[in-house]
Amino acid sequence: AQSVAQPEDQVNVAEGNPLTVKCTYSVSGNPYLFWYVQYPNRGLQFLLKYITGDNLVKGSYGFEAEFNKSQTSFHLKKPSALVSDSALYFCAVPWGTGNNRKLIWGLGTSLAVNP
Amino acid sequence: DVKVTQSSRYLVKRTGEKVFLECVQDMDHENMFWYRQDPGLGLRLIYFSYDVKMKEKGDIPEGYSVSREKKERFSLILESASTNQTSMYLCASSGHLNTEAFFGQGTRLTVV
Numbered sequence: 001a002q003s004v005a006q007p008e009d010q011v012n013v014a015e016g017n018p019l020t021v022k023c024t025y026s027v028s029g030n031p032y033l034f035w036y037v038q039y040p041n042r043g044l045q046f047l048l049k050y051i052t053g054d055n056l057v058k059g060s061y062g063f064e065a066e067f068n069k070s071q072t073s074f075h076l077k078k079p080s081a082l083v084s085d086s087a088l089y090f091c092a093v094p095w096g097t098g099n100n101r102k103l104i105w106g107l108g109t110s111l112a113v114n115p
Numbered sequence: 116d117v118k119v120t121q122s123s124r125y126l127v128k129r130t131g132e133k134v135f136l137e138c139v140q141d142m143d144h145e146n147m148f149w150y151r152q153d154p155g156l157g158l159r160l161i162y163f164s165y166d167v168k169m170k171e172k173g174d175i176p177e178g179y180s181v182s183r184e185k186k187e188r189f190s191l192i193l194e195s196a197s198t199n200q201t202s203m204y205l206c207a208s209s210g211h212l213n214t215e216a217f218f219g220q221g222t223r224l225t226v227v
Binding site: 036043105 | 207
C-alpha cells in the first residue's frame, strides 16, 4: 500500500541551530512530494514541493527539502531555526488515478524550537 | 490573496443534531476536500469533489455526507452528530492534485 511516514512525532531544536524534519515514502513511480506547515489553531499552509529536476527544493520561510530517490526520502531542512518555526509539519504525496486521486499524508511532526 | 473560507471557527452542537459545515473558495478550483484532524491520527480524508455535483468517498465517510451545488462551495453535513465526531475539520481546494492545496482556517466542532 502507498504510504508516507514521518518517523518522529516531535523534534526539539535550539534557536539558531539547523533543523531537519524527516519524511519517507512508499509510492511507486516518480512521485510529487509536498511539505505543509500548520501553526497553532490554523489551517495548513503550503511550504514547498518536489516535482522533478534538482533534488534540493527551496520553499517559503527559508525552508528547503532534499529529495533522495534511493532512500525514498524527502527531508525538510532549515539552516538556522527560529522560535517562530515551532509548528506541526506534514509531508504529503498525491496518489491515485482518474477521479480517485488524493493526497496521502504523513501523521505530522511537531517541531519545537527553544529560545 | 487566495482564500478558502470556512463558515465557523468554533461550533458546539448537541448529540443528534444535523450539522452543516460550509466552505467557500475564490480560486475557481476544481477539487475540494474535507478532512478531519485528530491528535496522533493526522489528517483523514472524509470526502472530496473534483467537479460540481461530483463527490468521492475518502477514508472515513461514515456518518458524513457532502454537497457541491456550485463550484466555489463544498458543504460537509453531519446527519446526526455524535460525540465521536468532535474534531477539527479542515476544508481545502486545489486546481490540480499535483499543485498545492489551499486550506481554510479550520472549524473546531464539539458535540456534547
